[in-house]
Amino acid sequence: MPSVIIVHGGAASWNPKFEEKAKQGVHQATKLGWDILVEGGSAIDAVEKAVNYLEDHPLYDAGVGSHLNQNGEVEMDAILVDATNENYGAIAGVKTVQHPISLARRVLEDTSHCFFVGQGADDLARQLGFPHMPNIEFVTDVELMSFRKHKVEESGATGTVGAVALDDHGHLAVATSTGGVRHKMPGRVGDTPIFGAGAYADWMLGGVSSTGIGEQVMRYMLGHYAITQINDTTNAQVAATKTAEFIRTKFDDAQVGLIMVDMNGNLGAMHTTQAMPIGWVDSDGNIHSSMGGGINGLA
Numbered sequence: 235m236p237s238v239i240i241v242h243g244g245a246a247s248w249n250p251k252f253e254e255k256a257k258q259g260v261h262q263a264t265k266l267g268w269d270i271l272v273e274g275g276s277a278i279d280a281v282e283k284a285v286n287y288l289e290d291h292p293l294y295d296a297g298v299g300s301h302l303n304q305n306g307e308v309e310m311d312a313i314l315v316d317a318t319n320e321n322y323g324a325i326a327g328v329k330t331v332q333h334p335i336s337l338a339r340r341v342l343e344d345t346s347h348c349f350f351v352g353q354g355a356d357d358l359a360r361q362l363g364f365p366h367m368p369n370i371e372f373v374t375d376v377e378l379m380s381f382r383k384h385k386v387e388e389s390g391a392t393g394t395v396g397a398v399a400l401d402d403h404g405h406l407a408v409a410t411s412t413g414g415v416r417h418k419m420p421g422r423v424g425d426t427p428i429f430g431a432g433a434y435a436d437w438m439l440g441g442v443s444s445t446g447i448g449e450q451v452m453r454y455m456l457g458h459y460a461i462t463q464i465n466d467t468t469n470a471q472v473a474a475t476k477t478a479e480f481i482r483t484k485f486d487d488a489q490v491g492l493i494m495v496d497m498n499g500n501l502g503a504m505h506t507t508q509a510m511p512i513g514w515v516d517s518d519g520n521i522h523s524s525m526g527g528g529i530n531g532l533a
């Protein structure tokens with residue numbers, strides 16, 4: 235089974251002046267994940283590494299650069315899905331963890347639970363040895379300016395991040411990490427850490443990482459919907475396109491996106507927003523990135 239990986243940087247209205255950087259970011263994240271896969275590493279390691287890179291990148295709405303809530307604080311959500319073991323780890327509302335996706339992985343691997351929230355999740359991070367990162371260190375100038383002016387359109391930092399990978403042992407993993415939507419009410423949690431919404435996988439069908447307005451994604455369990463569109467005659471791209479058609483019947487202003495991998499190694503992507511940076515590797519091992527249109531413009 236040849237390995238594959240696809241990465242996204244969030245479905246949104248991306249300010250054109252940040253497009254080049256956004257493409258470079260997902261390109262590099264894809265490369266980091268791909269380097270692990272070509273050396274025979276696991277899909278879980280690949281998606282964690284790709285997402286860690288984007289969590290540290292100030293342009294994206296995850297880790298450093300996360301959107302601020304109405305109190306001017308960062309509250310982050312993440313989920314990591316291991317399709318092979320039919321299990322996942324998720325966290326929501328964490329404020330002091332540099333790499334939320336790595337905490338989600340430890341929930342999956344080192345606890346008997348699936349989902350931790352708020353102070354309990356931050357406390358778990360300390361117990362597991364994650365260093366305390368003060369909340370202010372996640373706040374970028376762009377986000378602070380946006381918070382002060384309440385002018386979302388002036389900002390260029392817009393994207394939740396995610397990755398889906400299939401390794402050469404046939405193991406599939408999905409990771410999604412976010413700071414949520416801008417100016418959210420404190421305590422608000424979106425789709426990202428919800429299994430079936432912000433991420434979903436079925437070891438017989440494939441895996442998906444979603445992005446966009448969480449309240450649209452989670453009301454229709456879009457990740458689950460997308461994966462159940464895969465069957466004997468539909469690949470990941472057909473399923474992604476069907477999911478876009480479905481969500482457009484539910485919302486006139488649908489603002490969502492997703493990336494997918496099916497168990498045959500086909501990639502899929504769609505977004506109903508103006509843009510969604512993605513990075514992926516083609517069958518010759520070449521890394522590509524784009525700001526929209528999905529894989530081969532099929533989205």
Ligand code: ASP
Nearest residue numbers: 394414415424445446448
């Ligand atoms: N889905 C995320 C949320 O609603 C935001 C995003 O993907 O941009 O929290």
